[in-house]
Amino acid sequence: MDKSTSPIGLFDSGIGGTSIWKEIHSLLPGENTIYLADSKNAPYGQKTKEEIIALSCKNTEYLLEKNCKLIVVACNTATTNAIKELREKYDVPFIGIEPAIKPAAIHTKTNAIGILATKGTLSSELFNKTISGFTGINVVEQVGYNLVSLIEEGKLESDAIKELLQKYLAPMIEANVDYLVLGCSHYPYLVPQIKEILPPHVKIIDSGEAVAKQTKKVLEADSMLNVSGLKTETLFYTNANPAVLKEILGNKYTVEQKDF
Structure with missing residues (x-):
C-alpha cells in the first residue's frame, strides 16, 4: 500500500517539539504533518520510566489512528526512556531525538x-x-x-x-x-x-536539524516521500489550553483542543 501521502506524526510532552516540527517542515515542505502536544501531562522529565512509556504508547496509538506513516518522538525524555519499547511494540518507523x-x-x-x-x-x-x-x-x-x-x-x-x-x-x-x-x-x-x-x-x-535529516533519509529509504505535489495539511492537537501553542506557532496554524 502506498503510504507516501500519509502524514508524519510528531508528539511531545507539550509545545517544545514544535522546534523539531519547524525543522522537518522546513526541510520537507511537501509532507503532511500531525503534531500532538501532550501538555496536560507535561513535563515528562519528572515522571518514572514506566509513566513515560505509557504516555508515549498513548500518543503513538492516537497518531496511528490518524494513519501516520512515520512517528517522530519529538521529546528527549520520551526518546531516551521509551523509544526501544515503541519500536518493539509498533510496526512503524520511529525517529528519536537525543542530545547532540x-x-x-x-x-x-x-x-x-x-x-x-x-x-x-x-x-x-x-x-x-x-x-x-x-x-x-x-x-x-x-x-x-x-x-x-x-x-x-x-x-x-x-x-x-x-x-x-x-x-x-x-x-x-x-x-x-x-x-x-x-x-x-x-x-x-x-x-x-x-x-x-x-x-x-x-x-x-540542539538536535532539530539532525532529526529532520534523519526523517528525510528514512522516508527515502522506505519509498515514502510525498512527491504527489498536492496541497499539504498541517494539524496541531493539544489536550490543554491551546493559547500558548498558537502563540509559539505565530498564530499561523489552527490548533485543536482534543482529549487524548
Whole structure:
C-alpha cells in the first residue's frame, strides 16, 4: 500500500517539539504533518520510566489512528526512556531525538561541554551509554528544573526563567565550556535568553536539524516521500489550553483542543 501521502506524526510532552516540527517542515515542505502536544501531562522529565512509556504508547496509538506513516518522538525524555519499547511494540518507523553530545564532544577546544536537559533524560540508560563514549571531556550536566513548566505557561520572557537560566549556566561558564547542548526540545525557545548570559564564543546546539535529516533519509529509504505535489495539511492537537501553542506557532496554524 502506498503510504507516501500519509502524514508524519510528531508528539511531545507539550509545545517544545514544535522546534523539531519547524525543522522537518522546513526541510520537507511537501509532507503532511500531525503534531500532538501532550501538555496536560507535561513535563515528562519528572515522571518514572514506566509513566513515560505509557504516555508515549498513548500518543503513538492516537497518531496511528490518524494513519501516520512515520512517528517522530519529538521529546528527549520520551526518546531516551521509551523509544526501544515503541519500536518493539509498533510496526512503524520511529525517529528519536537525543542530545547532540557527539558534535559538541568532537569539536570542543576547551575539553568542556555543558548539557542542559530534563532529569528524565540525564538519568536515562541511553543518555549515560552515549556519554560514556567520551572520556577525557568534562561534561557539565544540569537539570533544567521548572523550565518546561514555565515555557508551557507562556512565560518565555519572565524574570523567573532568566533567574533559573543564570543559576543553571553559572557552573558551565565557570568550567569554561565552549559548547552548550540543549537536551530538551522546549529549550531552543530559550536561546535568546541563554545568549544574553553565556560568553559569545560558546556555541549552542540542539538536535532539530539532525532529526529532520534523519526523517528525510528514512522516508527515502522506505519509498515514502510525498512527491504527489498536492496541497499539504498541517494539524496541531493539544489536550490543554491551546493559547500558548498558537502563540509559539505565530498564530499561523489552527490548533485543536482534543482529549487524548
